[in-house]
Amino acid sequence: MVLFAVVAAFASAASFAGGSALQHRVASAPSASEESRTGFIARLVRRPSWLIGLGLSAVAFGLHALALSQGDLALVQPVIVSGIVFAVLIRAGLDRRWPPRQTMIWLVLTWAGLALFLLVRPTATTNSVHSSLAPLFVLIGGVLVIVAMLVARRSQQDRLRGLLLGSAAGLLFGLVAGLLKLVLAQASQGWGQVFTHWTLWTLVAVGAWAIVVNQRAYQATRISLTAPALNISQVMVAIAFGILVLGEQVGSSAEVVTGEVVGLTVTILGVRNLAALPTNPRDTDTTDVPVTAGRD
Numbered sequence: 187m188v189l190f191a192v193v194a195a196f197a198s199a200a201s202f203a204g205g206s207a208l209q210h211r212v213a214s215a216p217s218a219s220e221e222s223r224t225g226f227i228a229r230l231v232r233r234p235s236w237l238i239g240l241g242l243s244a245v246a247f248g249l250h251a252l253a254l255s256q257g258d259l260a261l262v263q264p265v266i267v268s269g270i271v272f273a274v275l276i277r278a279g280l281d282r283r284w285p286p287r288q289t290m291i292w293l294v295l296t297w298a299g300l301a302l303f304l305l306v307r308p309t310a311t312t313n314s315v316h317s318s319l320a321p322l323f324v325l326i327g328g329v330l331v332i333v334a335m336l337v338a339r340r341s342q343q344d345r346l347r348g349l350l351l352g353s354a355a356g357l358l359f360g361l362v363a364g365l366l367k368l369v370l371a372q373a374s375q376g377w378g379q380v381f382t383h384w385t386l387w388t389l390v391a392v393g394a395w396a397i398v399v400n401q402r403a404y405q406a407t408r409i410s411l412t413a414p415a416l417n418i419s420q421v422m423v424a425i426a427f428g429i430l431v432l433g434e435q436v437g438s439s440a441e442v443v444t445g446e447v448v449g450l451t452v453t454i455l456g457v458r459n460l461a462a463l464p465t466n467p468r469d470t471d472t473t474d475v476p477v478t479a480g481r482d
Contacts, residue, residue, distance in 0.1 A: 191257025192265060192304060194249050199269035201246035206273070208239030254367045259428035260436075261307050263363055264453055267417045268300055270460045292459045299452025306445030308438055315371055317385075319431050320364075324388060327361050327423065330354075335399065338406070348407030352415035355403050358396035359416070360423025365389040367432060414458040421454065 231237065253262045271293055274285055285293065331354040338350040369389055373380050380386050403412040428434040437443040 188257055188261070188309065191253045191255075191262055194253035194256065195262045195265035196268070198246045198249035198253060199266050200272040201242050201249060202266065203269040203273035205239040205242030205246060206269070208235045208242070250363070251366055251370065254363070255370050258307075258434045259363060259367045259432060260425045260434050261304070263360075263421050263424040263428075264300060264303055264450055266363075267421055267457055268296060268453065270413070270417075270457050271296055274460055289460065292456050296453055296456025296460065299449045299454075299456055301449070303446055303449030303453060306437075306442050306449065308435055308442060314433050315368070316431050316433060317368065320368060320385065320427075323364070323427060323431055324361055324392065327357050328392075331357055331395075331399070344407040345411060348403060348412045349415050351399060351403035351406050352412030353419045355396055355400040355412075356416035356419030356421075357423050358392055358399060358420075360420040360427065362389060362393050362396055363420070363424040364427030364431060365392060367428070371432070411462075413461040417457050417461075418454055421450075 250262070250266060253265075274289060274293060284290070334350045334354040334357075338347040338354075341347045341350070365385055366389060369380060369385050372383060372385060400416070403416065406412065429436060437446055
């Protein structure tokens with residue numbers, strides 16, 4: 187069951203990588219900065235490549251749900267953010283070249299950190315779900331996102347605006363992962379009550395909000411700046427949701443917890459550095475690095 191969850195999560199990460207690359211190409215077009223908010227969204231939905239990217243993201247979301255139905259949130263989510271590894275390899279394959287040596291080093295370190303995390307991660311156990319904490323978790327997250335968006339809107343610095351929007355999008359996608367896991371837990375007791383519960387409709391609303399904020403982050407600045415913030419924040423939020431709301435276990439011993447922390451830290455550092463590195467030694471800009479963490 188755990189192996190199936192990991193495989194489904196890897197497939198989801200690969201799909202997210204492809205979808206993110208297509209969406210970023212359209213959303214970051216030079217003319218986008220001159221458009222109103224309504225015109226920006228209207229332009230996106232008229233572009234076939236953006237719609238294909240959205241379709242890939244929808245497939246990835248389905249695979250993500252499948253993975254979460256078989257494994258813990260804290261197990262699945264770090265795998266999802268490894269989508270950048272697939273993005274770098276796919277890009278290099280399309281260009282018919284090997285990635286630069288520095289990129290290969292971070293690729294190996296990212297996989298090594300993820301492998302360590304998966305190896306020491308304890309087997310999922312059935313715990314009490316503290317669903318009463320979920321509304322508070324979502325409310326606090328929503329307030330933080332609104333504050334980040336307001337500050338980003340007033341900021342004159344593209345870098346700061348991109349970091350704020352990327353972090354906000356990651357927070358929302360972390361909530362999406364947590365709410366999705368909660369919906370699946372409720373569905374195990376019968377789908378009838380799912381459609382009348384607040385969780386499903388909040389999931390839809392937060393998911394739509396996350397997509398819009400993510401596109402705005404793409405528009406604000408280079409993806410090499412926004413992607414690390416997005417990936418780190420969404421993993422942290424998802425893991426916190428899993429522990430506090432879903433009652434997932436951190437680890438049974440200090441050694442296990444240490445292994446998890448080391449593996450997750452190396453994975454996040456790898457994702458961060460892969461997003462910041464050019465995909466070609468001759469590149470001086472990293473705007474075209476397709477990166478995602480499990481969303482859009």
